[in-house]
Amino acid sequence: xxxxxxxxxxxxxxxxxxxxxxxxxxxxxxxxxxxxxxxxxxxxxxxxxxxxxxxxxxxxxxxxxxxxxxxxxxxxxxxxxxxxxxxxxxxxxxxxxxxxxxxxxxxxxxxxxxxxxxxxxxxxxxxxxxxxxxxxxxxxxxxxxxxxxxxxxxxxxxxxxxxxxxxxxxxxxxxxxxxxxxxxxxxxxxxxxxxxxxxxxxxxxxxxxxxxxxxxxxxxxxxxxxxxxxxxxxxxxxxxxxxxxxxxxxxxxxxxxxxxxxxxxxxxxxxxxxxxxxxxxxxxxxxxxxxxxxxxxxxxxxxxxxxxxxxxxxxxxxxxxxxxxxxxxxxxxxxxxxxxxxxxxxxxxxxxxxxxxxxxxxxxxxxxxxxxxxxxxxxxxxxxxxxxxxxxxxxxxxxxxxxxxxxxxxxxxxxxxxxxxxxxxxxxxxxxxxxxxxxxxxxxxxxxxxxxxxxxxxxxxxxxxxxxxxxxxxxxxxxxxxxxxxxxxxxxxxxxxxxxxxxxxxxxxxxxxxxxxxxxxxxxxxxxxxxxxxxxxxxxxxxxxxxxxxxxxxxxxxxxxxxxxxxxxxxxxxxxxxxxxxxxxxxxxxxxxxxxxxxxxxxxxxxxxxxxxxxxxxxxxxxxxxxxxxxxxxxxxxxxxxxxxxxxxxxxxxxxxxxxxxxxxxxxxxxxxxxxxxxxxxxxxxxxxxxxxxxxxxxxxxxxxxxxxxxxxxxxxxxxxxxxxxxxxxxxxxxxxxxxx
DNA sequence: CTAGTGACTTAGTACTTTATAC
DNA sequence: GTATAAAGTACTAAGTCACTAG
Numbered sequence: 173x174x175x176x177x178x179x180x181x182x183x184x185x186x187x188x189x190x191x192x193x194x195x196x197x198x199x200x201x202x203x204x205x206x207x208x209x210x211x212x213x214x215x216x217x218x219x220x221x222x223x224x225x226x227x228x229x230x231x232x233x234x235x236x237x238x239x240x241x242x243x244x245x246x247x248x249x250x251x252x253x254x255x256x257x258x259x260x261x262x263x264x265x266x267x268x269x270x271x272x273x274x275x276x277x278x279x280x281x282x283x284x285x286x287x288x289x290x291x292x293x294x295x296x297x298x299x300x301x302x303x304x305x306x307x308x309x310x311x312x313x314x315x316x317x318x319x320x321x322x323x324x325x326x327x328x329x330x331x332x333x334x335x336x337x338x339x340x341x342x343x344x345x346x347x348x349x350x351x352x353x354x355x356x357x358x359x360x361x362x363x364x365x366x367x368x369x370x371x372x373x374x375x376x377x378x379x380x381x382x383x384x385x386x387x388x389x390x391x392x393x394x395x396x397x398x399x400x401x402x403x404x405x406x407x408x409x410x411x412x413x414x415x416x417x418x419x420x421x422x423x424x425x426x427x428x429x430x431x432x433x434x435x436x437x438x439x440x441x442x443x444x445x446x447x448x449x450x451x452x453x454x455x456x457x458x459x460x461x462x463x464x465x466x467x468x469x470x471x472x473x474x475x476x477x478x479x480x481x482x483x484x485x486x487x488x489x490x491x492x493x494x495x496x497x498x499x500x501x502x503x504x505x506x507x508x509x510x511x512x513x514x515x516x517x518x519x520x521x522x523x524x525x526x527x528x529x530x531x532x533x534x535x536x537x538x539x540x541x542x543x544x545x546x547x548x549x550x551x552x553x554x555x556x557x558x559x560x561x562x563x564x565x566x567x568x569x570x571x572x573x574x575x576x577x578x579x580x581x582x583x584x585x586x587x588x589x590x591x592x593x594x595x596x597x598x599x600x601x602x603x604x605x606x607x608x609x610x611x612x613x614x615x616x617x618x619x620x621x622x623x624x625x626x627x628x629x630x631x632x633x634x635x636x637x638x639x640x641x642x643x644x645x646x647x648x649x650x651x652x653x654x655x656x657x658x659x660x661x662x663x664x665x666x667x668x669x670x671x672x673x674x675x676x677x678x679x680x681x682x683x684x685x686x687x688x689x690x691x692x693x694x695x696x697x698x699x700x701x702x703x704x705x706x707x708x709x710x711x712x713x714x715x716x717x718x719x720x721x722x723x724x725x726x727x728x729x730x731x732x733x734x735x736x737x738x739x740x741x742x743x744x745x746x747x748x749x750x751x752x753x754x755x756x757x758x759x760x761x762x763x764x765x766x767x768x769x770x771x772x773x774x775x776x777x778x779x780x781x782x783x784x785x786x787x788x789x790x791x792x793x794x795x796x797x798x799x800x801x802x803x804x805x806x807x808x809x810x811x812x813x814x815x816x817x818x819x820x821x822x823x824x825x826x827x828x829x830x831x832x833x834x835x836x837x838x839x840x841x842x843x844x845x846x847x848x849x850x851x852x853x854x855x856x857x858x859x860x861x862x863x864x865x866x867x868x869x870x871x872x873x874x875x876x877x878x879x880x881x882x883x884x885x886x887x888x889x890x891x892x893x894x895x896x897x898x899x900x901x902x903x904x905x906x907x908x909x910x911x912x913x
Numbered sequence: 914c915t916a917g918t919g920a921c922t923t924a925g926t927a928c929t930t931t932a933t934a935c
Numbered sequence: 936g937t938a939t940a941a942a943g944t945a946c947t948a949a950g951t952c953a954c955t956a957g
Contacts, residue, residue, distance in 0.1 A: 719952085
C-alpha cells in the first residue's frame with residue numbers, strides 16, 4: 173500500500189524563511205475571513221463591513237484578553253477543584269494511553285519478535301474496553317505490589333561517581349540498570365503518575381546593574397538610567413547586531429514596553445528610540461562574552477561543576493519510584509520576544525517570572541519544593557492527571573508554559589510509543605480511508621467535498637492540519653484547513669503535466685512551503701469550484717476547519733487525527749526508502765549515506781528546512797580540497813604499487829613480494845578514505861537546506877531504524893547519538909531486525 | 914456552534930562542546 | 936597546542952487537539 177502514492181513531488185525548492193517576499197499577506201489582513209466561516213452564505217460585498225469590524229474588534233479583544241488574564245487564575249483554580257472531585261475514578265478509558273490503541277479486528281501478530289510478547293499482551297489487555305473496569309483493580313494492585321518492592325531507581329549520573337557509598341541516601345542513588353518501563357503495566361485510570369516530588373524551578377539570575385563606566389546616551393547626551401529601565405535597555409543592546417533591531421515592528425514594540433518600565437523623568441526625556449545610543453552597552457556585553465570564552469581551564473571547570481550541581485539538584489524529579497530527568501528546569505529569563513517570521517509582537521518585553529507567578533504540581537505526600545526565602549508560590553496543586561511539574565503564564569500571548577520531563581522519561585516515552593502505534597493502525601486502514609475520500613470528491617455536499625480534498629492534501633503532501641489562529645496575535649501562517657485562495661495556483665497544464673496545483677504559503681515557523689503537484693482531475697475540478705467567486709484572501713475550504721476534520725477522522729479510526737497522517741507517511745516512507753536504497757554490498761559509510769538519504773526523503777516530504785549554515789560554502793570547499801588531495805595521494809599510491817609489481821615480477825624474492833602486499837593495502841586504504849570523503853561531500857551537499865533532525869526525532873518510528881541497523885550490521889550509534897538513544901531506549905530494546913512498521 | 918483554555922508535541926536557531934585539521 | 940568545523944544541547948516559539956462554558 174501507499175508507497176508510490178507518495179512519491180514526493182516536493183522539491184525543497186529554495187524554500188527559505190520568507191520575511192519580506194511574502195508581504196502579500198499584509199495587504200489583506202484587514203479583511204481576513206475569520207467571520208466568513210460563520211455565515212454559510214458568504215456575502216461577497218461585505219468587505220467594508222469587515223474592515224469596520226476588525227479595527228474596532230481588535231482593541232476590544234485586546235482588552236478582553238487582559239481581563240481574562242487577571243481573572244484566569246482563580247477561575248482556573250475553581251475548575252480544577254471541581255474536576256478533581258468528579259474525576260476521582262470515573263473517566264477511565266478515555267485518556268488511557270494505549271487503551272484506545274487497537275482496533276478490534278487487528279491481527280494477532282502485530283509484532284514478530286517473540287520478545288515482545290509481554291508488551292503485546294499488555295496492549296491487548298488495555299485494549300479490551302469491556303473488561304477494563306473489572307481489570308483495573310487487579311492491574312493496579314499488581315502494579316502497586318511490584319512497585320513497592322522497587323527501590324528508587326536512579327539513572328547513572330555520568331561523571332559524578334565520587335560519592336558512591338556514604339550513607340543510606342547516597343547508596344540509594346547508586347546507578348542501577350536502566351529501567352525498562354516498557355515492560356511494565358500502564359495505569360488505566362487516566363492518571364499520569366502516583367507519586368511526584370521535585371525541587372521546583374531554577375529562576376533566572378537577578379539583574380546585575382551595569383558598571384557606572386558603561387554609559388547610555390540619549391540624543392548625544394549621557395544619561396543615567398534607573399535599574400528597571402536599564403535592564404530592559406540591555407536586552408535591546410544585546411541584540412544590536414541582530415537584524416531584528418532594524419525592524420519597525422520590533423522597534424515599536426520594544427520602545428512601547430520599554431517606556432512602561434521607565435520612571436516619569438525618563439519617560440518624559442526619552443521619546444525617540446532613534447536618539448538612543450546603546451553602543452557602549454553593546455560593547456560591554458561583547459567584551460564580557462569574549463572574557464567568558466578566554467577564561468582559564470580552572471575557571472571553566474568550576475563553572476561546569478556549578479552547572480552540574482544545579483542539574484543534580486534541580487534537574488531531576490522522583491516520579492513513581494524512579495528518578496527522572498527534567499527537560500527544562502530553568503525558568504525562561506526575561507528578554508525581548510523574538511517571534512518567527514513577521515510576528516506582530518516581536519520586540520515586546522518578556523517579563524521576569526517570579527515565584528508568585530509559579531504554580532507547582534506535585535503529589536500531596538511529597539516534600540513540596542520551597543519558594544525562595546521571603547517569597548510564595550502562586551499555588552501548589554496535586555493534579556496527577558497532568559504531566560507537568562511547574563507552570564506559569566507568559567505575558568506575550570498569555571499562554572501557559574510548563575516544566576516537564578525529558579524525552580527519555582517514561583511519561584514521554586510511553587506517549588511517543590503510542591503515537592507510532594496509532595500510525596501503524598492507520599497503516600491497516602489507510603486504503604479504506606483513501607477510497608472513501610476519493611468517493612467523497614463526488615459528494616453532493618460541499619462540506620464533504622472540501623473535507624475530502626483537504627484530507628487528500630494532508631495525506632499526499634503531509635500538510636499540517638491548520639488550525640485557525642487569532643489574527644494580529646501571531647505571524648500569518650497557515651496549514652491545510654486554513655489555506656487561502658491566494659496560496660494555490662491552478663494550471664490545467666504545466667511543464668508537460670496535467671492538472672497542476674502550485675502551493676506557495678508560509679507554514680509553521682513561517683517556513684515557506686512551495687510545491688507543484690499534479691493532482692487528479694476530480695481534485696482539480698473541485699478546487700476550481702472552491703475558488704469560484706472568492707477573493708485571494710478568502711479561505712479555500714470555507715466549510716471546513718480542523719475540528720470538523722478531526723471529528724470525521726475519529727469516526728474513521730479511533731484515535732485518528734490529521735497529524736497521524738504525517739507520522740504515518742513519514743515512517744512508511746522511511747521504511748520503503750530504506751528498502752529501496754540500501755545496498756547489501758555497500759560498506760558501512762555507504763549504508764549510512766543510504767540511511768541519510770531515506771531520512772532526507774522524509775524531511776523533504778515534511779518540509780523540514782533549515783537556514784544553510786553560514787560557513788557552508790567554505791566548508792564545502794575545504795572538503796573538496798581534501799578530496800583532491802586524496803585523489804593525488806591515490807594515484808601516487810597506485811603508481812607505486814605498479815612499479816612494485818613490476819619489480820616483483822623481475823626479482824621474485826620475498827622482500828619485493830611483501831612490498832607489493834603493503835602497497836596494495838595502502839591503495840585500498842586510500843580508496844576507502846577517498847570514498848568516505850566523497851560520500852561525506854554528497855551527503856552534505858544534499859543536506860544544505862534540509863534539516864534531518866526534526867523528522868528523526870518526531871516522525872520516524874525508531875524501531876524502523878533500529879531494525880535496519882540490526883539487519884545490516886550498522887552500529888546504532890551511527891544513526892542515533894546518546895540523547896537520541898536515551899529517548900528511544902524502548903525501541904532499541906524491543907525492535908529486532910525483522911520489525912515492520 | 915464558538916471562543917477560550919489547557920496540555921502536550923513539534924520546530925528551528927543560538928549556543929556549547931567535542932572532534933578534527935593544522 | 937590552537938583553530939576550525941561538526942555535532943550535540945538548550946532554548947523557547949509555534950503548532951495540534953481535546954475539552955468546556957456560554
